[in-house]
Amino acid sequence: MSKAFIAAVLQDSLACTGVAAGKAADDLITAIVATLQEEGGFTLPSFGTFTVHKTKARKALNPRTGEPVKVKAGKTVRFKASPNLKKAV
Incomplete structure (x- = not known):
């Protein structure tokens, strides 16, 4: 699974633009990394x-x-x- 795949799923599910879905996928991954760093x-x-x-x-x-x-x-x-x-x- 790649970030592009996550963005494509979000785009299909939310009926939004590819740019918005790519930003949402990037924000999701950033939030996961931040949580792992802060909370372990x-x-x-x-x-x-x-x-x-x-x-x-x-x-x-x-x-x-x-x-x-x-x-x-x-x-x-x-x-x-x-x-x-x-x-x-």
Whole structure:
């Protein structure tokens, strides 16, 4: 799924212009990112839950050369599907 796909669905559903639908899709994605940054996660009922998890610093191997590489600690987003979504798929 892409931002263009979301904009197309919004345009068909709301019978608005493509520019307005694109702006709405962009605003939706911006709001999701802001919520993840501020609250560390959010839930879309009947769809699933997005949560932010911290990753530890670790050593990895460069697959081309085989030499060890240090990977910094960071954050990643995890998704857990709701039972309704699992049932639908």
